[in-house]
Amino acid sequence: MRAKLTPRGKDRREQLLRTSAQLFAERGYHPTSVADIVSALGVGKGVFYWYFSSKEELLAELLKAGNHELRKRQQQSIGTEGDSLRRIELGIEATLAWFADHRDHFSIIQFAATDETFAPVLARNEQIGLADTARHLKEAMADGRIADSDPDMLARAIHGVIGRLTRDYIIDRGASVAEVAELAKTFCLRGLTG
């Protein structure tokens, strides 16, 4: 990664990130070669290594940037909402909406979770979102809004629901965020018994 980038340079860098994300999502990280990436852009191999020191660094950058964006969106969506359960609902909606706009990123995350090189960073990223959810849960418990239970495990259960519905409906079927969010919220709050 270079320190100084002209506007043109920044564009190229973005192009590389976008194209790589797309190819990684379609074919997977390992099966996608640097040659594939540059050839998809119609440029020479040197271009890649002008902007990134390795394929690995590019993926790390992709994960970092994506996580940053998602978190920003969640925070904007939650804003100053005071109700703890409502904050969880808003977080769910924001997450679904963001992945609907960044489908490639979901596949990339899923791969990264299985790779010993990237799993640690990914785990740290997830930890933060998990902690947020758990915080809201603790508050809701303190207020007697929900049953007392392990907030950390509940947070993971919620993220499990969201992750799965995101993959099956938002990514695979392009379903509407509202429709999925509705069921997700109901299920998380009231379970099957409704």
Add this chain to the structure above:
Amino acid sequence: MRAKLTPRGKDRREQLLRTSAQLFAERGYHPTSVADIVSALGVGKGVFYWYFSSKEELLAELLKAGNHELRKRQQQSIGTEGDSLRRIELGIEATLAWFADHRDHFSIIQFAATDETFAPVLARNEQIGLADTARHLKEAMADGRIADSDPDMLARAIHGVIGRLTRDYIIDRGASVAEVAELAKTFCLRGLTG
């Protein structure tokens, strides 16, 4: 894959499957070379290709066998239970218990889901378990035991919870099945509000 295998041959084949599963789970499928596998067993490379026609075929075999075992365990656990919701609970317990005994398999499945070669088979495998869960849900709805909703989406939500808790607690922390199953069942049935 050979048609005729002596007892000794069957042992070797099992050894190869076990060792590969372990290495795939630890380092990932692509980063694990056939040379790694045979060297972990202290045998020549030809042994691998005597029992499997390719690395790809071995992974496919691993997925197939694992899915078969898991399904068998679920069916045995559910047995002749008549209550639809109880069947779901028993399925949850059986799934957690099986993955507790086959941790490698979880990582392998997670990778396979991200690879375009294996995702299709995996999706078919999952489809079956999903259909089972959805069937129980429909029955429970018909009996007025749970709220009317999209059974397919609910089934995926449940599987999302189980998958996530399996990974975070059973695989990563070696937590007890009973403890995790308890929260999973409560969360799925009654949600946060308990």
Add this chain to the structure above:
DNA sequence: CGAGGACTTGACCGGGCGGTCAAGGAATGT
């Protein structure tokens, strides 16, 4: 216009990959 930094090219490299195979050893039936 010229200098100099930003960017691009693509041939090239060492190495590791999945997969092959001729040859040889062990078990088994006859």
Add this chain to the structure above:
DNA sequence: ACATTCCTTGACCGCCCGGTCAAGTCCTCG
């Protein structure tokens, strides 16, 4: 003892991968 089949060895092959770099070209600014 011999033949036959099952299993094992490990050197070898062709390919392609990630990464390098000398030689440009393009842009900007003085």
